Amino acid sequence: MSIAAASHGFLSPTGVEIAFLLVGLVTFGAALVTVTTRQLVHAALWLVVALGGLAVEYLLLTAEFIAWVQVLIYVGSVVVLLLFGLMLTKAPIGRSPDADSGNRWAALAVAVAAATALVWVVVDAFRTTWIDLDGAAAGSTKVTGESLFRNWVLPFEALSVLLLAALVGAIVLSRKAKAAAPAAARTPGAHDDRGAKEGAR
Amino acid sequence: MNDAVDVALRLLIVFVVFLTLPLIIGQTEHKVMAHMQGRLGPMYAGGFHGWAQLVADGVKFAQKEDVVPAGADRRVFQLAPAVALLPYLLVLLAIPIGPGEGAVGQVLDAGIFFVLAVMGVGVLGSLMAGWASANKFSLLGGLRTAAQLLAYELPMLLAAASVAMAAGTVSLPGIVHAFQWWWLPWQIVGAIVFFVAGLAELQRPPFDMPVADSEIIFGAYTEYTGLRFALFLLAEYAGIVVLCGLTTVLFLGGWHGPWGADGLGWLWTLLKAAVLAFVVIWLRVTYPRLREDQLQKLSWTLLVPLSLAQIALTGIVKVVIS
Numbered sequence: 001m002s003i004a005a006a007s008h009g010f011l012s013p014t015g016v017e018i019a020f021l022l023v024g025l026v027t028f029g030a031a032l033v034t035v036t037t038r039q040l041v042h043a044a045l046w047l048v049v050a051l052g053g054l055a056v057e058y059l060l061l062t063a064e065f066i067a068w069v070q071v072l073i074y075v076g077s078v079v080v081l082l083l084f085g086l087m088l089t090k091a092p093i094g095r096s097p098d099a100d101s102g103n104r105w106a107a108l109a110v111a112v113a114a115a116t117a118l119v120w121v122v123v124d125a126f127r128t129t130w131i132d133l134d135g136a137a138a139g140s141t142k143v144t145g146e147s148l149f150r151n152w153v154l155p156f157e158a159l160s161v162l163l164l165a166a167l168v169g170a171i172v173l174s175r176k177a178k179a180a181a182p183a184a185a186r187t188p189g190a191h192d193d194r195g196a197k198e199g200a201r
Numbered sequence: 202m203n204d205a206v207d208v209a210l211r212l213l214i215v216f217v218v219f220l221t222l223p224l225i226i227g228q229t230e231h232k233v234m235a236h237m238q239g240r241l242g243p244m245y246a247g248g249f250h251g252w253a254q255l256v257a258d259g260v261k262f263a264q265k266e267d268v269v270p271a272g273a274d275r276r277v278f279q280l281a282p283a284v285a286l287l288p289y290l291l292v293l294l295a296i297p298i299g300p301g302e303g304a305v306g307q308v309l310d311a312g313i314f315f316v317l318a319v320m321g322v323g324v325l326g327s328l329m330a331g332w333a334s335a336n337k338f339s340l341l342g343g344l345r346t347a348a349q350l351l352a353y354e355l356p357m358l359l360a361a362a363s364v365a366m367a368a369g370t371v372s373l374p375g376i377v378h379a380f381q382w383w384w385l386p387w388q389i390v391g392a393i394v395f396f397v398a399g400l401a402e403l404q405r406p407p408f409d410m411p412v413a414d415s416e417i418i419f420g421a422y423t424e425y426t427g428l429r430f431a432l433f434l435l436a437e438y439a440g441i442v443v444l445c446g447l448t449t450v451l452f453l454g455g456w457h458g459p460w461g462a463d464g465l466g467w468l469w470t471l472l473k474a475a476v477l478a479f480v481v482i483w484l485r486v487t488y489p490r491l492r493e494d495q496l497q498k499l500s501w502t503l504l505v506p507l508s509l510a511q512i513a514l515t516g517i518v519k520v521v522i523s
Binding site: 041042045048064065068069071072075076077079080081083084086087088090091093094140141 | 272315317319328333347
């Protein structure tokens with residue numbers, strides 16, 4: 001085992017490593033297009049490619065469970081929510097003239113700083129770790145669940161409390177908006193509404 | 202070499218199933234709807250009871266001109282049918298129809314997550330079609346599709362999670378292996394929630410508000426013609442196959458049956474899925490379309506609480522019997 005571990009190097013990549021690199025490049029490219037394109041809905045669709053590419057990377061790292069959850073949450077729900085919002089705002093077909101921001105250099109600086117920090121942390125943490133592809137999957141549902149609920153219970157619970165707070169906050173915000181709305185609706189507009197409904201019938 | 206042949210053979214079989222089962226369901230729908238409504242239905246093509254009608258429909262679709270509206274976003278418009286159809290092909294790979302390695306396209310560790318995740322991706326096709334058509338009816342259809350998906354994804358996931366809890370595994374063959382007959386009454390609420398939410402996700406009547414023909418023509422698919430339109434229709438029928446197969450595997454015990462469980466297990470799976478597919482068609486003919494607000498209300502005030510109650514029940518029983 002130690003001999004196999006010693007033979008790892010960057011000069012003789014295996015097929016999986018090449019695939020990992022290529023998918024990484026595609027993901028990176030899609031992410032770049034997402035933030036640079038002037039077409040809003042295209043940006044959302046390129047985001048699907050980027051998030052899907054990330055799921056494939058998880059798969060290649062044998063983390064099957066994480067990969068499917070990534071697809072389920074991000075591609076299946078978050079992007080659908082994004083597209084829903086874009087459709088509600090009547091995102092035009094073709095370029096949006098105002099899809100640009102004066103903050104773009106500041107955004108770039110923040111993005112580069114965040115990326116550097118993350119890459120540094122990951123490289124520092126996993127420098128000499130290799131995944132044994134022939135053995136039992138290191139990221140199967142069972143393994144993930146055990147490490148999540150044995151070693152990482154506290155962060156997990158803290159995150160769930162954070163999400164709960166966000167949920168409660170969202171409900172409070174939407175209720176406030178509703179309380180203000182009926183006062184406005186008591187005006188003759190309400191009659192028009194009923195008339196329109198009967199007309200539709 | 203042997204492995205490659207094995208993989209190729211499995212892919213081929215799944216592909217053939219993918220091409221035939223939806224057509225069989227489509228033909229059944231023709232006939233069942235005709236009988237329930239006291240009419241004949243298509244009777245000429247192919248001779249015996251018009252069995253070749255769907256083939257004739259396919260030929261007709263292939264002959265039609267493939268029109269892309271001038272104002273549409275060409276690439277997204279043309280890509281949408283593939284995005285709608287392919288996920289169901291991938292899901293079919295993971296559904297086991299019998300015990301043993303030979304009866305499933307590919308055994309996945311987290312199969313239940315895989316199928317639910319990939320099924321959700323299929324809806325992106327409808328959204329792309331709705332936006333890219335440059336048509337107000339299409340846009341309305343796309344909006345309704347998105348709202349419907351967001352509402353019904355949650356109860357579907359919760360119902361599936363209840364079965365995974367009961368079985369103690371998230372692998373589809375593992376769930377069927379763990380199945381006992383008394384799971385049927387135990388998980389019945391979850392089963393109904395899952396099936397109803399699945400119907401809504403496929404936009405089948407009575408949840409066909411996104412394609413309601415009498416008010417928004419055909420929703421996101423209004424501008425489509427020819428083969429691309431046929432692909433959307435095929436996606437709907439493939440979706441029925443997948444939903445019925447999944448409900449069978451998760452809640453009805455898959456290949457388990459009162460007799461002939463050895464060797465004839467795949468027949469049980471197919472039989473249960475076929476009965477469910479009949480129910481899907483039956484519901485289409487029987488129930489009027491739900492209004493948009495009724496749709497949302499049904500999901501958030503009925504299905505979500507029911508599925509949460511089912512999870513609580515599953516947890517309690519699981520703790521009591523262990």
